[in-house]
Structure formats: structure tokens, C-alpha cells
Amino acid sequence: MRTEIERYQKKLKLSNTLMEIYPEINANTYEEFLLKLLKALDEDREEKRRIRNLTNAGFLTVKSLKDYDYSRINFPEKMQQETLESLAFIEKKENLILYGAVGTGKTHLAVALGVKAISQGKKTVFFRVHDLINQLEDNDSKQVARVHKKIGQADLLILDEWGYLPLHQEGARMLFDIVSTCYETKSIILTTNIEFGKWKGFLFDEKLTAAIVDRLIHHSHMLMFTGKSYRMTNSLIK
Numbered sequence: 001m002r003t004e005i006e007r008y009q010k011k012l013k014l015s016n017t018l019m020e021i022y023p024e025i026n027a028n029t030y031e032e033f034l035l036k037l038l039k040a041l042d043e044d045r046e047e048k049r050r051i052r053n054l055t056n057a058g059f060l061t062v063k064s065l066k067d068y069d070y071s072r073i074n075f076p077e078k079m080q081q082e083t084l085e086s087l088a089f090i091e092k093k094e095n096l097i098l099y100g101a102v103g104t105g106k107t108h109l110a111v112a113l114g115v116k117a118i119s120q121g122k123k124t125v126f127f128r129v130h131d132l133i134n135q136l137e138d139n140d141s142k143q144v145a146r147v148h149k150k151i152g153q154a155d156l157l158i159l160d161e162w163g164y165l166p167l168h169q170e171g172a173r174m175l176f177d178i179v180s181t182c183y184e185t186k187s188i189i190l191t192t193n194i195e196f197g198k199w200k201g202f203l204f205d206e207k208l209t210a211a212i213v214d215r216l217i218h219h220s221h222m223l224m225f226t227g228k229s230y231r232m233t234n235s236l237i238k
């Protein structure tokens with residue numbers, strides 16, 4: 001009988017954990033058994049989806065909100081720590097701008113929020129801006145289409161190191177295209193140490209810069225990171 005069940009499990013493309021789940025189920029009625037089995041299969045599928053989403057998100061390192069020290073962040077009135085961690089901004093398709101000096105925990109927080117969103121069943125994609133532009137400039141149009149599709153399917157786009165390297169005009173145009181597609185359709189978290197007024201310095205085109213800033217800040221919250229670099233504070237070289 002077990003072999004036959006396994007054959008149907010494969011044929012119906014049900015999770016192979018079915019074979020471990022079903023003998024463990026305690027139920028008094030057929031309905032109860034079926035319900036518990038379907039629930040367990042659904043949970044298994046969701047868990048696999050979350051793992052896949054985490055692998056595909058593109059994080060360079062995975063970070064968590066646990067033990068994150070918020071003491072050096074200036075929160076705006078409408079976005080305190082609790083509201084931030086609730087991830088309501090993603091539902092509302094609002095943006096976050098994490099602004100502050102090097103090593104103050106901007107990337108850590110952005111990634112940790114992205115990881116939390118994934119654990120809640122949402123999709124996050126992470127790019128350092130210059131990596132994104134490089135990928136969009138690939139000669140392989142299928143690769144470029146894959147990047148657009150990945151962003152299109154995400155609930156949250158993290159653009160890390162915004163303005164750290166200068167872009168050429170085509171790069172700036174590509175960035176505008178991405179920001180414009182995401183506008184009011186998904187959330188962006190952007191990490192930067194460049195103030196708005198100086199964005200023209202790496203985007204070059206004045207009109208394009210104004211158009212990007214306008215779209216990004218319309219529904220956005222800015223968190224200011226103050227203080228010294230964590231890297232310096234915790235450096236092994238003293």
C-alpha cells in the first residue's frame with residue numbers, strides 16, 4: 001500500500017514529505033484526517049516557498065532584527081521602531097530612505113527587514129545599485145528580462161549603496177526606469193550616505209534627478225543614522 005501511495009504522491013506532484021506526514025496524523029474521522037493532511041502539505045509548500053524566496057533575494061549576507069541596536073537612529077514621528085518592524089509600509093507601498101554615514105547599520109537594517117518580509121510570505125529583492133545597473137547592461141537580453149521580472153514580482157526592492165559609485169547617463173536612465181515602475185506598486189528601501197541635494201552628482205542629469213527624487217520621496221519615510229561606524233567601533237585593530 002505504501003508503495004502505491006508513493007506512486008500517486010509522485011504522479012500528483014505532491015510533496016514527498018507526504019510519506020512522512022501521513023502516518024503521524026491522529027484523527028477520528030476521514031474529514032479530520034484529510035484536513036490535517038492538507039494543512040500539513042500547505043505548510044510544507046509555504047515553507048519551501050519562503051526558503052526559495054530567501055535564496056533568490058540576492059542578499060550578500062543575511063541579517064536579523066534580533067539584537068539590532070536602534071539607539072543611534074533618528075526615527076520620524078510617523079515611523080517609530082514598532083511601526084517599522086510591523087512592515088506595514090510594505091502593505092502601503094511606502095518607501096524607506098536609510099540615510100547616514102558609513103558603517104552605521106543601514107544595510108543591516110534593510111536586509112533584516114527584507115528577511116522578515118520573506119518570513120511573512122512576501123518577496124524581497126536586494127541589489128547594490130551598481131550591481132543592478134551592471135546586470136541591466138548585460139548583452140544577454142534574457143538575463144535583463146529576468147532581472148526586470150524578478151523586480152516586477154517583488155513586494156519589496158532594496159537598493160543598497162545608492163550613489164556610492166557614479167553612474168553614466170544610460171545607467172541613470174535605467175535607474176529612473178526602475179524607480180518609475182516601482183512607484184506606488186511596491187516598496188523600495190534605499191540606503192545612502194548622500195543627501196538629496198547631491199544626488200545630481202552621481203545621476204548627472206538634472207531633470208532625471210528631480211524626477212527620481214520626486215517619485216521616491218512622495219510616499220516615503222527617512223531614517224537618519226547617526227554616530228560612529230560599527231565597523232570602527234568593533235574593529236580588531238585598535
Ligand SMILES: Nc1ncnc2c1ncn2[C@@H]1O[C@H](COP(=O)(O)OP(=O)(O)OP(=O)(O)O)[C@@H](O)[C@H]1O
Binds near residue numbers: 107109161
Ligand atoms: N545598529 C546595529 N546593531 C547591530 N549591528 C550593527 C548595527 N549597525 C551596524 N552593525 C553591524 O556593523 C557592520 C556594518 O553595518 P552596515 O554594513 O549595515 O553599515 P552601513 O550603514 O550599510 O555602511 P555603508 O554605508 O558603509 O554601507 C555590519 O556587520 C552590521 O551587522
Ligand SMILES: [Mg+2]
Binds near residue numbers: 106108160161191
Ligand atoms: Mg551598507
